[in-house]
Amino acid sequence: xxxxxxxxxxxxxxxxxxxxxxxxxKTGKQLARSCTWxxxxxxxxxxPSFRDIALRYKELPEGEAKEIxxxxxxxxxxxxxxxxxxxxxxxxxxxxxxSDEQIKQIVEWILSLD
Ligand code: HEC
Numbered sequence: 588x589x590x591x592x593x594x595x596x597x598x599x600x601x602x603x604x605x606x607x608x609x610x611x612x613k614t615g616k617q618l619a620r621s622c623t624w625x626x627x628x629x630x631x632x633x634x635p636s637f638r639d640i641a642l643r644y645k646e647l648p649e650g651e652a653k654e655i656x657x658x659x660x661x662x663x664x665x666x667x668x669x670x671x672x673x674x675x676x677x678x679x680x681x682x683x684x685x686s687d688e689q690i691k692q693i694v695e696w697i698l699s700l701d
Contacts, residue, residue, distance in 0.1 A: 615696025
């Protein structure tokens with residue numbers, strides 16, 4: 588990761604803490620671009636769509652939904668989505684690539700989808 592990118596990301600994080608959750612969601616969307624070779628927002632690719640994920644967990648209390656998604660993104664997930672388990676695909680852990688703060692932003696964005 589280049590220094591410029593680190594500065595940019597730190598800048599975005601500061602801005603997000605200062606401003607509204609709308610900014611959090613926007614940053615989450617940008618961060619989730621790197622997930623698009625498996626996940627689309629609406630269509631099924633190599634994984635459930637982000638919209639389907641949001642729908643599945645929206646029923647749960649917000650804190651619980653956030654925790655589940657946070658852990659799945661950070662440490663990966665396997666077997667929760669039967670269709671994808673049958674295809675032998677699973678969710679690779681993202682912790683080498685994203686900070687906890689960034690993962691939280693992605694979760695905000697996913698749960699904002701409907
Ligand atoms: C190699 C393909 C692949 C990539 C890349 C990938 N995912 Fe996934 N993801 C999957 C699959 C497959 C599942 C279903 C896992 C299961 O059955 O438990 C999944 C499930 C999920 C879930 C739901 C987990 C749950 O608890 O139900 C979330 C949230 C998610 N991915 C977010 C992301 C985000 C955010 C990124 C990018 C930072 C990403 N994924 C990148 C394949 C991928």
